[in-house]
Amino acid sequence: MKGHRAIRLMLYEYVAGTLDDNRHMLVQRHVDNCPQCAKECAGIRGMLEVLPGQTDPAADLPPAFWEELLNDVTARLPARRRRIAVPAWIAEWWGFFSLPRHQAIAGLATLLALVAIIAGTWLTLRHEPVLEPAVVAPATSSSGQPAVDARLKKYLRTSKALLVELNNMPLREGDPIDLSLERTTSRALLHEARYLKTQPLDGMSAALIADLEKIQTALANTRDQEEVPGVQLIRGGIQDENLLFKIRIAETVFSSIEGRTRHGDR
Amino acid sequence: MPAADERQLIRQAQEGNHAAYRTLVEQHMKQAYNVAFGFVHDHESARDILQEALINAYEALPGFRGDAQFGTWLHRIVMNLALNHVRALSARGRRETSGSADIPDVQDEPAFLRSDHREHVERALHELPTLQRAVVILRHLEGLSTRQVGDILHCSEGTVKTHLFRGLRKLRKRLAYLQGEIA
Numbered sequence: 001m002k003g004h005r006a007i008r009l010m011l012y013e014y015v016a017g018t019l020d021d022n023r024h025m026l027v028q029r030h031v032d033n034c035p036q037c038a039k040e041c042a043g044i045r046g047m048l049e050v051l052p053g054q055t056d057p058a059a060d061l062p063p064a065f066w067e068e069l070l071n072d073v074t075a076r077l078p079a080r081r082r083r084i085a086v087p088a089w090i091a092e093w094w095g096f097f098s099l100p101r102h103q104a105i106a107g108l109a110t111l112l113a114l115v116a117i118i119a120g121t122w123l124t125l126r127h128e129p130v131l132e133p134a135v136v137a138p139a140t141s142s143s144g145q146p147a148v149d150a151r152l153k154k155y156l157r158t159s160k161a162l163l164v165e166l167n168n169m170p171l172r173e174g175d176p177i178d179l180s181l182e183r184t185t186s187r188a189l190l191h192e193a194r195y196l197k198t199q200p201l202d203g204m205s206a207a208l209i210a211d212l213e214k215i216q217t218a219l220a221n222t223r224d225q226e227e228v229p230g231v232q233l234i235r236g237g238i239q240d241e242n243l244l245f246k247i248r249i250a251e252t253v254f255s256s257i258e259g260r261t262r263h264g265d266r
Numbered sequence: 267m268p269a270a271d272e273r274q275l276i277r278q279a280q281e282g283n284h285a286a287y288r289t290l291v292e293q294h295m296k297q298a299y300n301v302a303f304g305f306v307h308d309h310e311s312a313r314d315i316l317q318e319a320l321i322n323a324y325e326a327l328p329g330f331r332g333d334a335q336f337g338t339w340l341h342r343i344v345m346n347l348a349l350n351h352v353r354a355l356s357a358r359g360r361r362e363t364s365g366s367a368d369i370p371d372v373q374d375e376p377a378f379l380r381s382d383h384r385e386h387v388e389r390a391l392h393e394l395p396t397l398q399r400a401v402v403i404l405r406h407l408e409g410l411s412t413r414q415v416g417d418i419l420h421c422s423e424g425t426v427k428t429h430l431f432r433g434l435r436k437l438r439k440r441l442a443y444l445q446g447e448i449a
Contacts (some may be wrong), residue, residue, distance in 0.1 A: 008431060009424070009427040009428060009430075009431055012405075012427075012428070012430055012431065012434060013412075013430070014405075025371045042437070043438050044434055044438070046438070047434055047437060047438045048406075049440070050387065050441050051385075051387060051406065051407075051437065051441075052387065052407065053406075055300065055303075055304070055407055055408075056297070056300060057295075057300060057312075058295075058296035058297070058299040058300050058303070059296070059310070061309075063298075063366075065313075066292075066295065066296075069294075069295070069313060069316065070288055070291065070292070071316055073288075073291070073321060073324075074284055074287075074288055074321045075285065076317075076321050077284050077321065077324050078324075078325065079282065160283055164361060200421075
């Protein structure tokens, strides 16, 4: 047996006679025993007598009215460009803008925050040697050792290539991985790092070399046939320390200082 | 019109075929007109609203994915425009009622519609909260099913029934003076 509230919501249909037989009987039984709903029914009945019933004002309008309306509408319809096939990457890019507004805003905000962080970091590092030349000596031209600068740049370039290669290496569970090349490269890089640490490096470069040394040490100690979990562990270290990002930042800073130095020499 | 034919017309109209859109609209324009008229009670305004709705619908048609029926989708556009129209009139402090010059002669109008009652009923209807008014008009005056009204208003059938119940109850109180038998 449906409750009083549920029945009450069916009273309009009951009075209008649009309920199916079962529901009609159900409501009928309830109304017979519920003075409140009986009163409600009487009220709705009286209301329907005052309220106009289903109307069809459109039926009273002449065919010319509709013809004219359709002509007016058709005349105002804009021409639609035919759909052209667009490359998949454009469709994907466009899909970003078709996202619900809140998602697009969140995405845009994240992008702006990322740009602000990168720009802020870059500006800070860029001004570091200028603001505090005595405290933080940049590894480039201010050190007055072009040979050290060149070796540091090469060290970073090789380290980046190594990390990128390790990150992109396909891993299949159960298959052993040959890391002999990476191991040799890492050993050479560790040797180079030891040399660089003896040179007057700026704080950023010294910290970066220290971080890279940990990864290179891990790689240098890998077995001939490393297993997937071991590689994943090293990859995790690269990602946790944001090493590729840090290398790129350092390279950008060095390029900027080099460019400024060249500009100042003219 | 069979659903397959309608889908075909929709596809053609989405590609810019005006003739297909015209054929599609012919199937739905009268009921859409009645929906507009139910809100504004004025033939000229109803025509303007329908015309605007048909143009808006054409522009929005490429985004129509067929989640609802085309008729329901069109009714929703008409209803939104009609509500905006009524709101704008209210904001300007004047509410359009049936302009005698605009309404063609209707031979079979109920007696009360030819009397002052009509204006009272219209005023009482327009004093209802938006959703209750929309439900009463669509369900009672336009004779749409509870499910159709729910599709148009994006709400459940239960919500439609609740708004209908409350709307009718308020109308009854406001129009109690018209007939003694209204409780």
